[in-house]
Structures are given as structure tokens and as C-alpha cells.
Amino acid sequence: MTASDVPTRDALTLYEHVGGEAGVRRLVESWYPTVLADPLLQQLFGAGHDDHIPHLTAFLAEVFGGPRVYTERLGGFPALLEHHSGLGIDEEQRRRFVELFLAAADRVGWPDDERTRTALVEYLEFGTEVAAQNSHARSEHDLHPCQEVPVWEW
Template structure:
């Protein structure tokens, strides 16, 4: 079975998706305060992170600071549950607008990926000490849901 990365259209498909998503986040009144004016490298970083988690190249871990850098970026943001839910909503809507595959197994994997990732981000954003951080310390690897095998 092909990887989620290949199924999503590889780097080009994921970059198109993340570019749409990031523009939505920056214009959303609930999420924009977390992102400020935005960072030019954010689309490349989120694309590389998603690619790596979906079975693509390890560019995020190798060249972009990896997961420990991601933890540092989220610490102190104090992400709320409404912000987390809105992030998931915009993420899934961007998948539609970017033309990512809409088959049920892929969308189930995409949703579980963003749900898990946002839960980790919320926990890390509230951590005042290292022992309050989520135990995950490396880029997770996502695969097809068991129902697709």
C-alpha cells in the first residue's frame, strides 16, 4: 500500500494544502493571535513535518530543528480547547480546498493525525516544566487506519 505522503500527492500536494491552511489560520480571529503576522518559513516547516509523519522524507528532523524545536515553539502559547478545535476544523476544510484525496481511509488518517498533533501542542503549550510536556520527543509516523488494511 502506498504511503499517506504519496497518496496526498507528495511534497507538492502537501505544500498546496498547508499553504491554503496557513492563509486561513492567519485570517482567523480565534487563531491569528497564536500566529501573529506569521512567519515566512512556517509553510515550509509544516509541510516538511506533515510529509515526514506521512512517510515522506525526513527533512523536518534532519534540517529544520526536529521535534524538540517544535516543542519550544509551542511552549507558553497556552492554546485553548476552542483554538484547538478551530485548528482542526480549518485543517480539514483546507484539505478539501487543496484537492487532497477524499477517500474515507485517507481522511480518517488525516483527522487522527491533526487531532493527535493538536492535543500534543495544547499540552506542551501549557507546560511550565519539562515533566509537564507530552512524552513524545520525535516526529511521529502516521499510517493508514487499520480499517484500510
């Protein structure tokens, strides 16, 4: 970890507080192998994809107040919607996804202060609910009302 990766108490965004892109990437890199190995989630993720870690890193960086790389260069919300379409994510899978993400946050030493963890849990609950609803949508009318990359403020 370099000096620029160290979270500060004066950070303006969650993205800055968790160490910017490097902090988000560490979290995603720790989490991703766990879903590929998890019997409940592996069916959603298959064998994995080479671009999943950088794409999810860009997505979460944007959600947490970082650069808009996911929206501006990687297809934005329409690309995310396409990836979840037809997956049929159920409640048990949604909850496991959140559980594994929080365990990864602990493993990589993400800040565990109440403000950070509350924001992380609230976003994960929201984001997985959006993904689950959209994964069952048969038409545009069935989609979750959130149809853009949210910016999660704390």
C-alpha cells in the same frame, strides 16, 4: 499537477497517496492564510512567518511518511516544542485549527476517501493535543509523552 503528483491507489504511504511534497504544500498553503485571518487563531500565529509554510510542509511530509527533512535539517521535535512553548493553546483554538485544516484539504482536492480522511483527522486530533499540552507545560514533566516527530501510518 504533474503525473508524479497524482495520488495512486497503490501508494505505500499517506505522503505518496496525497501527492508527495507538492500535495502537502498545497494543503499548507491553502490553510495558512486562514489561521492568520482567524480571530481565534491569529493570536497564536501573529502576522505569520516566512518560513512557516516550508517548515510545516516538511513536518507534515515527514509525519505522513515522506523524507525526514524536518528532523534532519530543521531542528526536529525540539524546534517544534520551542515554537509552541508558552502559547497556552486552549480547546477551542485546537478544534478551530483542525476545522480549518480539513476545510483546506477540501479546497485543494486532497483525496476524500475514508482511509485518507480518517488518517488525516486522527493525526490532526493527536498532533493538536500534543501541541496544546506542550503549550501549557511548565516543566519537562508536564510535556506530552510524544517527544519526536511521529510517523502516521494508515
